[in-house]
Amino acid sequence: MARRALKLASWTSMALAASGLYLYSNKYFDPNDFGAVRVGRAVATTAVISYDYLTSLRSVPYGSEEYLQLRSKIHDLFMSFDDTPLGAASLAQVHKAVLHDGRTVAVKVQHPKVQSQSSKDILLMEVLVLAVKQLFPEFEFMWLVDEAKKNLPLELDFLNEGRNAEKVAQMLKHFDFLKVPQIYWELSTKRVLLMEFVDGGQVNDRDYMERNKIDVNQISSHLGKMYSEMIFVNGFVHCDPHPGNVLVRKRPGTEKAEIVLLDHGLYQVLTEEFRLDYCRLWQSLIWTDMRRVRKYSQRLGAGHLYPLFACMLTARSWDSVNRGIGQTPVTATEDSEIRNNAANYLPQISQLLNDVPRQMLLIFKTNDLLRGIEAALSTRASSSSFLSMSRCCIRALAAHKRKRTCSFFRRTQISVSEAFRLWQINLHELALRVKGLRLAGWLLALLCRLLPAPH
Numbered sequence: 001m002a003r004r005a006l007k008l009a010s011w012t013s014m015a016l017a018a019s020g021l022y023l024y025s026n027k028y029f030d031p032n033d034f035g036a037v038r039v040g041r042a043v044a045t046t047a048v049i050s051y052d053y054l055t056s057l058r059s060v061p062y063g064s065e066e067y068l069q070l071r072s073k074i075h076d077l078f079m080s081f082d083d084t085p086l087g088a089a090s091l092a093q094v095h096k097a098v099l100h101d102g103r104t105v106a107v108k109v110q111h112p113k114v115q116s117q118s119s120k121d122i123l124l125m126e127v128l129v130l131a132v133k134q135l136f137p138e139f140e141f142m143w144l145v146d147e148a149k150k151n152l153p154l155e156l157d158f159l160n161e162g163r164n165a166e167k168v169a170q171m172l173k174h175f176d177f178l179k180v181p182q183i184y185w186e187l188s189t190k191r192v193l194l195m196e197f198v199d200g201g202q203v204n205d206r207d208y209m210e211r212n213k214i215d216v217n218q219i220s221s222h223l224g225k226m227y228s229e230m231i232f233v234n235g236f237v238h239c240d241p242h243p244g245n246v247l248v249r250k251r252p253g254t255e256k257a258e259i260v261l262l263d264h265g266l267y268q269v270l271t272e273e274f275r276l277d278y279c280r281l282w283q284s285l286i287w288t289d290m291r292r293v294r295k296y297s298q299r300l301g302a303g304h305l306y307p308l309f310a311c312m313l314t315a316r317s318w319d320s321v322n323r324g325i326g327q328t329p330v331t332a333t334e335d336s337e338i339r340n341n342a343a344n345y346l347p348q349i350s351q352l353l354n355d356v357p358r359q360m361l362l363i364f365k366t367n368d369l370l371r372g373i374e375a376a377l378s379t380r381a382s383s384s385s386f387l388s389m390s391r392c393c394i395r396a397l398a399a400h401k402r403k404r405t406c407s408f409f410r411r412t413q414i415s416v417s418e419a420f421r422l423w424q425i426n427l428h429e430l431a432l433r434v435k436g437l438r439l440a441g442w443l444l445a446l447l448c449r450l451l452p453a454p455h
Contacts, residue, residue, distance in 0.1 A: 078097045078100070079097075079098045079099060079100050079102075080097060080098045081097040081098075081107070082095050082097065083095070086106070087244060091110060091111065091155060091265075092109055092110045092111060092114075092158075093108075093109060093111070094106050094107065094108045094109075095107045095109065096197060099187075103196075105194050105195065105196065105197050106194075106195050106196070106198075107192065107193075108158065108192065108193040108194075109191070109192050110156065110158065110191040110192070114156060115156055115191075118152055118153075118156060122145065122148050122149055122152065125144065125145055126145045129141050129142055129144055129145055130142075138347040138350070139350045140350050140351060140353075140354040141350065141353075141354075142354070143353060143354050143358070146358070147358065147361055147362075150358075151362075154265065154266070155265040155266055156190075157190050158188065158189070158190055158191060158192065158193040158265075159188065159189070159190050159193075160265070161263075161265040162183040162185065162193055162195075164238075164264035164265070164267050165180055165181070165183055165195070165264040166180075166183060168180060168230070168236065168238060168261070168267075171230075171236060172229060172230070175222070175225070175226060176256075176258075177222045177256070177257065177258045177259055178222075178226060178258065178259055178261065179198060179251075179261070180261050180264075181195040181196040181197070181260070181262065182195060182196040183195050183196075184196075198247070198249075198260050198262075199247075200248055200260050201248055201249065202243040202244060202247060202248075203219065203223065203246040203247065203259070203373055203377075204372070204373050204376035204377065205243070206376070206377060206378075209248060212249070212250055213250075213255075214257045215257065216377050216378075217379055218257065219248055219259065219377070220373075220374060220377050220379035220385070221388065222259055223241075223246070223370065223373065224385040224388045224389070225388045226259065226261075227370060228388050228391075228392040229392055231270070231278070231363070231366075231392075232275065232278070232279050232389070232393050232395075232396045233392050233395060233396045233399075235269060235271070235274075235275040236267060236268075236269055236270070237267060237268045237270065237363065237366060238261060238266075238267060238366075239266045239267060239268050239363075239366050240263055240265070240266045240366075240369070241261075241366060241369045241370060241373070242369050242372075243373060243376075244262075245261070245262045245263040246259060246261060246262070246373070247259070247260035247262065248260070266362070268359055268362040269359075270359050270363075271359065272400070274300070274357055274359050274360075275396070276400055277296050277299050277300055278296075278300065278363075279392075279393040279396050279397055280292065280296045280393075280397070281293065281296035281297060281300065281313075282313075282389055283390060283393045283394075283397075284296060285313070285314060285321065286326055286386050286389065286390050288322070288323070288325075290322065293306070293310055293321070294306050297309045297310060300356060301357055301360070302352060302355070302356065303355065305351070305352050305355075307321075308345060308348055308349070308352060309352060309356075311338075312349070312364065313367065315338070315367075315368070315371055316330070316334070316338075317334050317338060320334060326386040387425055387428070387429050391425055394421050394422060394425075395418065395422075398415070398417070398418035401414045402414050402415070
């Protein structure tokens with residue numbers, strides 16, 4: 001129960017994460033590091049799998065003699081099954097196994113009694129939040145409880161996770177760099193999910209990429225394209241992109257790098273109105289149109305706190321937002337300033353998180369996790385990522401306009417305008433590349449002049 005309480009309590013990190021406060025080398029306390037916990041869970045896992053697979057239509061009391069006998073039948077399902085989990089979290093853990101037909105699979109197993117304890121955990125969280133409100137009336141964190149009540153049941157249903165995986169795989173099938181493991185429905189239940197086993201290194205592991213000759217900048221660019229497509233075009237967003245859920249690897253048999261997206265339990269579905277306003281807001285931020293930044297921030301619930309809202313979205317200072325987030329690089333001084341000043345704005349941050357649409361909360365969390373990955377790869381706030389976002393915004397808004405008109409002439413006009421704006425972005429990207437090559441050439445020439453000639 002303590003781990004699940006920690007899972008729920010981790011939502012509080014969104015308040016700080018949304019303010020742009022993220023750490024570059026987080027090391028969280030994880031009880032799974034203790035061997036006894038791992039061994040205990042491995043024993044329980046075998047029973048859980050057998051129970052779900054072999055008695056889904058029967059009533060067998062948990063812990064009964066009959067239940068324990070089912071543990072021995074694990075070999076009826078798998079040729080081999082690794083007791084040591086590949087990874088463990090608050091709700092489940094994943095094991096590697098081999099089916100009798102030779103397929104290597106990953107088996108995600110929900111911890112025993114999570115379902116029955118989840119309502120108690122939420123109640124505990126609600127009591128704690130109400131206690132905090134009594135002590136500090138200016139802090140409003142009831143949205144934490146509301147989000148937990150909505151999302152935890154979805155995360156506990158592994159069949160829902162499987163459906164999400166298949167939906168996003170179909171939605172992003174045009175990205176040849178993306179791999180979503182196949183779900184094996186015939187052996188999956190609400191508490192056990194069987195999927196294709198895919199190996200790789202974590203997306204924030206630069207050493208792994210360098211050893212395997214994977215282009216860090218390309219991976220960062222692919223990640224930005226993938227999430228821009230999810231958020232701005234489709235409105236169906238994978239909301240847990242921490243490094244353990246995003247792997248990179250060289251595709252077997254080729255030299256092509258690909259991203260492997262795991263853990264599809266938590267998605268945010270954006271309404272069309274929210275998605276389009278969010279598109280317009282990001283376009284305004286990218287092109288430094290401050291009048292529209294204010295307009296669309298306020299339409300998204302920011303009210304008079306729209307400057308803070310813009311800073312939370314971009315993890316940049318208000319001065320950088322005004323000068324242009326694509327024009328001014330992130331500096332260590334700016335990062336330090338944000339971290340040092342955030343505590344002064346906690347009441348306002350709390351109010352803002354309580355006022356914005358619920359959809360925005362998971363978007364804040366997702367943005368922050370992606371920024372953490374970019375920081376680890378040293379690709380944060382690159383111009384290419386903003387250009388990818390802008391392309392998706394243009395496409396999404398053009399598609400919306402076409403859908404709302406029946407006139408062939410008007411649709412053609414919209415498509416031509418869309419193509420022209422996308423061409424402008426391509427031209428701008430080309431100019432940035434040429435500028436980068438010129439700068440590189442200038443630096444090389446300068447270096448040759450400064451270095452003594454060989455004798």
